[in-house]
Amino acid sequence: MSTTGDRQTETVYQEVQRSAAFADLRSRLRRFVFPMSAAFLLWYLAYVLLASYAPGFMATRLGGSNITVGLVIGLLQFVTTFIITMVYVRYADRRLDPPATALREEIEARRAEQAR
Template identity: 75%
Template sequence: MSTVGERSTRTVYEEVQDSAEFADLRSRLRRFVFPMSAAFLVWYLAYVLLASYARDFMAIKVAGNINVGLVIGLLQFVTTFAITTIYVRYANRHLDPAAERLRLRVEGHRAEGHRVEGHRPEGRR
């Protein structure tokens, strides 16, 4: 940290990363991603274990040549699309607005002429 009268050497990105808004955004993302990923992995592992150790169950005919194993396998794809749809809705409502506020904050610093490490104004190399 700098003292009074000294110019801060922190970049706007470091300031944003240390902000409560960024911590909240990261927390919201993790609260969604980790449980959803764990649930899907358990669901997929259950399918693999059933296919390996419950062959009689997976071979049960549902209709014609369609068996339980095929239905559960196809539900894996349905689950993937459902999770994607749920994530997009969640992100649109809870993540994107917060990320947009942080982006505007960073761009506001740029417009004010603050130092942004790694950023070169257009036309300069």
């Protein structure tokens, strides 16, 4: 913040950061990211715990082949990562990008106005 006499002026970025639109955007992001991260970490922790404490179960062969439960669950970790990424991209396209674009355009307009 810069001061001019008794008057304090905020930068455009500080004003936007305090705005309801920015708070809403941040809230939307957190409502998706925190639960999804927690769910994935629990899923990964379950895999690690099963590998550590249920090796017999994880070594169970499926369909008489060399494919085991542990291998399938391990591969599902990768599948889960790709699914989460696809879901996030869809969520961002619909719920995050439009308000973020509006905020960016507002900032650019205000910066252009200040430059004049």
